[in-house]
Amino acid sequence: MISVQDRYNIDILMNQMVSSNLPPFLDEYFKIPDRLFEKVKLDKIPVYQTIGKSDYVELNIKQISRSEYVERNGSEAIKYFAFKNNGSKRMMGIVNPIYFFSFVYNAVSAHNDWIMQLYNSEEIEDIIQKSNSPILGLGQFFIIDYENQDIQIFEKYKNYTNELDRKLNKSFEKNEEKSFLVEGSGPYYLSADLENYYSSIDTNLLFTLSSYEPFNDFADSIDVFFKFLGGYNRSVNENQTNGIITGPISSFITAEFLSLALDAKFKNKDITMYYRYVDDYSFYSYSQSELEKNIEIFDRLIRPFSLTRKFEKTETGRGFSKNNKANIDEVHSLFPYLNIDFRGEILTLDKVNYKQLRKYIESLVSQNYLSQIKTVLTKLTNTIKDDRVRIDEQIVSYFIPFILKVSYIHPRLVSHVYKLVDQICSKLAKNAVPKLIKQLLVDRDYILDYYSESEFEIWFYYIITKYSESEIRKQELAYYLSQAEKENFSTEPIILSFFVKNDFSNNKKIFNRLKDEYCLKFDSLKINSYDESLPLQGIAMSRWWIVLLELFIYIRRTEKKSGRKPKGFVSLQREIYPYFYKNKDKEIDFSEMGIFCELL
Structure with missing residues (x-):
């Protein structure tokens, strides 16, 4: 049986597969993740396999159909732009959910195995205390929100959510008090950000991170988890080693662990009067010259991590730093x-x-x-x-x-x-x-x-x-499809999934568009393993999974309704079901999209 705390942590992590700034469109896809978690634990889901003798899992690539236009063992993320406070764009992504669940499973296991111990260790308390990130080490995982720490730190705990209520928000109060203590009476301050932190992270570092302080004298399983993180972050980003996808909580946690390694390096150079929120640093001192010396040391220490400081956002002064809260x-x-x-x-x-x-x-x-x-x-x-x-x-x-x-x-x-x-x-x-x-x-x-x-x-x-109303949706779908055929938008799978409603005619158009776009890319690179009876083979690893899943939900919903089905419905059903079921008895096909049947 899954513990109450594990169940809570699973829900929190699954709810943050995408940025909290997006609409809640993934909610209906992951209704019962704890059931899948338990089956993975019992080794009943063939697409996941145990890593050696550890408690962690990874994808069993041999059990999954592949999309040949996604290199090797990777997956295709859905990319989109978000906006920073200055109006500039930030590339964001929605990672593959099958890969993401392996992260959720391992993060919960790591939380029980060593994360809580690490964050409550007295030996490294002076390192851990530099972080104001409210996601780790507080008994359970927490909800985070990119760039919104200026107004809120969400804390969800035992079925209630505190938002913009500082009196009830324990993590906010703890971090605020910690910040006051670090600032002390030092009259000089320096604020600094890292340049494009997430997109600059070298995932190769994760494979050796367990050898860095403060992790090197801790549990052996840390090494297995960090190596998993290295492979995971590559796989969800189309096998790129440079940068991790901004958006999912997995990236936030990855970045936080790397930042802890930097905190240890700063401590060894006697840089101690600071606190940070992931990559946003606030330094304090009794002299301007000491700050200038420390920031030079800071620049040297982050360089081996392939990181640089955002020089235009570095601010120094005497008094109190700007408060934009x-x-x-x-x-x-x-x-x-x-x-x-x-x-x-x-x-x-x-x-x-x-x-x-x-x-x-x-x-x-x-x-x-x-x-x-x-x-x-x-x-x-x-x-x-x-x-x-x-x-x-x-x-x-x-x-x-x-x-x-x-x-x-x-x-x-x-x-x-x-x-x-x-x-x-x-x-x-x-x-x-x-x-x-x-x-x-x-x-x-x-x-x-x-x-x-x-x-x-x-x-x-x-x-x-x-x-x-339905007529407006029909008109807007027709317009969007006409534009998508010209431009090939990266966000098209998300938008098309929104248009899937109880309208067979519209849904059929969406399915046809999906086949045209997916098969166009697939056919040009197909290999000997290609199955012509399944033209959408390997779609689970592509960005189009969300459209096929939404159409599958529509088919199941309509199938359960009494009365006459739309003309052509059975034909559509026969085209879609083979990606979820092996046969008429509805035996789940985990090699394609069947894993979602365990989550709906």
Whole structure:
């Protein structure tokens, strides 16, 4: 039996296969991961095999059909762009879920085996304490959010989530206190970031990381786990050795372990007055010259790790470093109804309230105070979700364009804006939603022209496909397919998966597009092992897995319904089922997509 803590950790890790800034579209695919975990533990899933005599597993490549356009034993990630606070783009990725589950299994095993001991070891406490990353060593894994440490550190613990509530957030309080202690009375500070940390990591380092402090005098199983991490990070990134994919929690944890090795090197050079959040460092000292000396040592120590400092973001000064964190108390004082402790009547966000809120957000935009805008948007989203605030339908026609404009001015806010739009759509009367969708569609061409293959495009189509009427979805699918045939978007599998609904005609078009695109690449490189009866052979290792899985869910859902099936349904069913089942008795075929049957 799986323990309660293990079950919790499995859920937390699976929930972070993708960045928290994306819509929750993977939720329905991984409903019962603990069942798969238990079967892997009992050696009942042939695509996973034990690594030597350890408690860790790896993919048994011989048991999996391959996509020949993915080199050797790798898999194809779904790539997209996110936006940094300065508006520049960051490449992100959704890793292959079959590989990712091997990470989840091993991370939970490592947590029980040595991670907790490592993070609570008194011998290396002075090294461990430099990290303000809230993900490891606190009894269970935690939820993280890229670049949002300025406003929030999510902590999920035993079925409740603390968001933007510092009084209840244990990890936030612990890190805040630790930061105060490190800063001490040193009047000089230096802030530094690493240049493109994730994309600069050399995965070869992971194969020898167990020989570095603070890991070298610890459990032998650390070596097995780190070597697994090295192979895993290569495999989910199409066998590249330079860089790891930004987005999944596996990359965050990988980066954190490498940073601990750097912390040990800094300690050995007597650099101790600092703390960090992964690759974001804050140094303190009693003299400017000592800081200058330490940063030179810092540069030398990170060089063997193939890392460099982001020189343009290095800041020094005398006094207190810049504080870009949100002022939640100010938000509560100006808008009491956004406070979770507010006990007044349910507020209707009417024209008067909207104008007050707009004026405040406009002032924040002019100051580039992004953390405060994020806080306001998140607070408003949550109060609408909890039915503490209602949106007056009369203001929707100008409220929605306003918040969309905010995201166009500062693209880093796109997920916060669209999460708010999502909640508004879910609470509006059904007859009011089509008008809102119509407003969103006005900006479609603008988004595709300027924000293609990004979080913008993903969120836009998530909302459109979730709330629009069938005729609108049909029109938008036709338009998107016409564009995809010209451009071949990296995000196409995600977008097409959104369009899979209870509409056979649309779903058939999506399946045809999938076959055309996948087989075009596959046929040109096919080898002797190619099975012509399975033209989508090896699709589980490609970025197209998500489309076929969504179509499979549709087939199963429709199959269970009584009544007449659409014309052509049985034919579609016969084409899709062989990638999940071996025969009519529905024996699972793990060599293709069958493993998802254990998760749904």
